[in-house]
Amino acid sequence: MAQTETAQLTPDAIREAFKTRGGRARDVAEALGLREAQLVAAHIGQGTTAIAAHPDRLIPAIERLGTCMALTRNASCVIEKDGVYSDYHPGEHAAMTLNPDIDMRLFPKHWVHGFLQEQETDTGIRRSVQVFDAAGDAVHKTYLREGSDLAAWAALKADLALPEQRDVLEVEDRTPPEGAKSDPSKRDLLLKEWRRLTDTHQFLRLCAKFRMNRLGAYRIAGEPFVRALAPAAVPELLKQAQQNAIQIMVFVGNRGCIEIHSGPVHTLKAMGPWENVLDPGFNLHLRQDHVAEVWAVEKPTKRGAAISVEAFDAEGNLIVQFFPVAKDDNDHRPAWKKIVAGLPGLEVPA
CATH class of the missing domain: 3.40.1570.10 (HemS/ChuS/ChuX like domains)
Incomplete structure (x- = not known):
């Protein structure tokens, strides 16, 4: 301790x-x-x-x-x-x-x-x-x-209630951020197996197989599965989802818990560095100034292509992920794909 x-x-x-x-x-x-x-x-x-x-x-x-x-x-x-x-x-x-x-x-x-x-x-x-x-x-x-x-x-x-109620608590050291783990020499193998995915949940196992992690794989994959976006793509995505009445899935988490919103976004309000969704029953508060990398990612599935937008901080920690709400057991949502394709990109990835 x-x-x-x-x-x-x-x-x-x-x-x-x-x-x-x-x-x-x-x-x-x-x-x-x-x-x-x-x-x-x-x-x-x-x-x-x-x-x-x-x-x-x-x-x-x-x-x-x-x-x-x-x-x-x-x-x-x-x-x-x-x-x-x-x-x-x-x-x-x-x-x-x-x-x-x-x-x-x-x-x-x-x-x-x-x-x-x-x-x-x-x-x-x-x-x-x-x-x-x-x-x-x-x-x-x-x-x-x-x-x-x-x-x-x-x-x-x-x-x-615990039998012992102590007002002094010992804590452990924090686990250091993992950062991006990548191996450019295995890019071709990564893409070969990426094309064979049938479910998004297989992706992390694929990364582990090549001793990479999510961000490391994104950095070397490139087209057609990955596109680097500008940090401003995140508030633009929320605005487009609001204006086009697109139902989205928002994943926010830490090492111990991931919480998910599935549905529309209505009320957007920027306050200083914070981008906020302020809807009845659902609030989201994002430190936009912490967003260092954003990636548009496509993963093949049996239900069509699953397209996500994912934001990371400067240390490589995942901040938030956005997906469309799937309908009729179909991951492919043309309106969502059009919105993601129109988000501002980066000429040179981070």
Whole structure:
């Protein structure tokens, strides 16, 4: 276990600093040299309870809360969806919720630290379930809505509270960004097997076979499967989807959770570096200034060509992916293909 440099701050000092500084817990923790989970843990006994974090126990309990807001983020993008955490499918390495509104892929080994929070706000008590990985970074958060079941909340607290409630939390070092892994000498082999794909889920296995990753493969593949786009392609894509009433799939995730929106986008609003979708039941917040590379990618499938637009940050981390919503078991959507083809490209790839 490795502590951050200022982890010697007492819980009292952390709480006072949070109260004095205000703002988002993530930002305050960073300013203090802590991880967000350490800041949350400092409030144990002050409206915060440590709970079992494994999704096999947690997600069924959250389902009983009724309608909630599900929030998943990485350093550059946040997705928020309202709905019920129903249709949960457990799995040792990957689990899923398949509700049309709360559609997630969960990776249980990263669900390490769990908390319930009850915070006093100007509008009343805000209740949330927050899960963090071993490094203390947020994996997923659930916020109760006005109609959520408070009896189920009390039951969740009673059933999942840990026997030991400690307000000091040890965290591990963060895993360094992987960056782009590529092997230009294997480009021909990569493209040969790329043409044989029958499902998009086969792609990462293909990359692993040649000891590459997603971004590394994109950088060497080139036409006809990959085209480098300008960073400005992302807000343009959202605008085109809005104006043409195209239903899209938006994937936002981190090591422990991927959350998916499937449907239209209506209200777009840029605020400083943030590009935002502000729709009832669905919000997206993207740090456009973090977008360093964007790729239009085509993968063959049995249901037609699947075309995505994918954005990465300067360290090679995947920020967000966009696909069309497939209809009638067909991945090929001509209107979507036309929009992607019209997005601004780069003469020289990043």
